[in-house]
Amino acid sequence: MEAKLVSYLFLQKMQKIVFLMPHDGIVSSGGYKVVYEYANRFAKDGFSVSIVYPNTKRSHSVTLKSKLRDVARYVVRYINKGYQSRWFSLDKRIRLKWVWSLDNYSPEVGSSVFATAIETAFSLNKYSDDISKFYFIQGYENWFFSDQQVLESYRFPMKKIVIAKWLQEIVSSCGEQATLIPNGFDFNSFSCVNPIAERDKYNIICMYHVDKLKGMDVAFRAFDRVYERFPRINVIFFSVYECPPDLPKYCVFVKQPDIKSLKSLYNKSAIYVGPSNIEGWGLTVGEAMQCGCAVACTDNKGYLEMAHNEKTALTSSVGDAEGLANNIIHLIENDGLRIRIAKNGESFIHNFDIDESYNSFKSIITKGS
Numbered sequence: 151m152e153a154k155l156v157s158y159l160f161l162q163k164m165q166k167i168v169f170l171m172p173h174d175g176i177v178s179s180g181g182y183k184v185v186y187e188y189a190n191r192f193a194k195d196g197f198s199v200s201i202v203y204p205n206t207k208r209s210h211s212v213t214l215k216s217k218l219r220d221v222a223r224y225v226v227r228y229i230n231k232g233y234q235s236r237w238f239s240l241d242k243r244i245r246l247k248w249v250w251s252l253d254n255y256s257p258e259v260g261s262s263v264f265a266t267a268i269e270t271a272f273s274l275n276k277y278s279d280d281i282s283k284f285y286f287i288q289g290y291e292n293w294f295f296s297d298q299q300v301l302e303s304y305r306f307p308m309k310k311i312v313i314a315k316w317l318q319e320i321v322s323s324c325g326e327q328a329t330l331i332p333n334g335f336d337f338n339s340f341s342c343v344n345p346i347a348e349r350d351k352y353n354i355i356c357m358y359h360v361d362k363l364k365g366m367d368v369a370f371r372a373f374d375r376v377y378e379r380f381p382r383i384n385v386i387f388f389s390v391y392e393c394p395p396d397l398p399k400y401c402v403f404v405k406q407p408d409i410k411s412l413k414s415l416y417n418k419s420a421i422y423v424g425p426s427n428i429e430g431w432g433l434t435v436g437e438a439m440q441c442g443c444a445v446a447c448t449d450n451k452g453y454l455e456m457a458h459n460e461k462t463a464l465t466s467s468v469g470d471a472e473g474l475a476n477n478i479i480h481l482i483e484n485d486g487l488r489i490r491i492a493k494n495g496e497s498f499i500h501n502f503d504i505d506e507s508y509n510s511f512k513s514i515i516t517k518g519s
Contacts, residue, residue: 166199168263176234304326390406419438456502
């Protein structure tokens with residue numbers, strides 16, 4: 151027993167973990183945050199952890215102008231470390247690497263290397279077989295790649311880890327196996343502080359995003375409908391992006407709040423609105439549930455991992471602004487419904503604990519399964 155324990159601890163101490171990122175870490179994102187949570191825990195457990203950021207997704211730039219631009223960006227960010235994620239506190243023991251291209255990167259022999267996005271999987275597939283290859287799938291990434299390319303990547307000879315059942319089903323349809331490890335939440339970061347029943351029901355919160363897939367057009371049309379019914383609504387948008395022009399008068403905008411501030415914003419709100427067309431998981435929906443918000447959201451497959459209609463949320467069809475507006479109105483009009491949905495969500499979301507997810511993640515490496 152003692153010998154096994156020593157062997158296990160030695161493996162932990164010496165094992166090299168490498169996360170391949172698709173681009174720099176300047177702008178915060180849910181996918182990067184999940185990777186960073188795991189990286190911090192690996193480092194704390196004594197693993198040697200590296201995070202690799204590429205300057206370009208291509209081995210060679212297409213034109214002279216684009217190549218010069220890539221070179222300039224590479225040099226400037228190498229000097230000022232501008233590729234790093236200043237919005238997240240990474241363990242200081244983690245090595246951050248800025249490379250020209252992932253295609254040209256060579257991980258150390260024996261490393262466990264994780265592709266964290268489809269383009270990184272294509273690079274990892276080219277690497278030699280003297281490393282352990284893993285594909286961490288957080289979404290069906292067909293927004294920049296074709297369906298054929300996405301499915302091709304799922305057939306690469308790597309151990310696959312998925313964050314949701316619907317992704318596991320897609321990988322399975324390709325004749326491949328994938329281990330399901332749902333994303334977890336750090337309950338030290340977000341929690342319900344303000345009593346749910348005492349919140350102002352007109353306070354609504356929503357994440358703003360410039361990507362069309364996030365459904366902001368649907369959100370604004372829905373909020374306009376709600377405003378016609380309830381002119382007292384106060385919609386709080388938070389975002390890493392700049393405030394959009396012509397923001398409706400019933401809205402306020404908070405740029406890049408830190409975790410403490412975001413927790414406070416969630417706790418001041420009675421309702422969280424998720425309008426996305428597609429999500430691998432839906433991190434902000436889970437954060438809002440932790441903080442006691444009643445959720446009204448679309449029925450994209452990522453949200454549905456935690457948003458169960460009329461139980462932990464009210465859901466409407468993707469792209470249906472009227473349906474989303476009606477659900478928000480129902481939550482405002484019916485105090486009992488709003489409170490029940492919020493309490494159910496706050497209770498249910500505790501099934502997703504980041505430390506439990508990490509232990510499952512770690513076991514795949516340490517047990518070689």
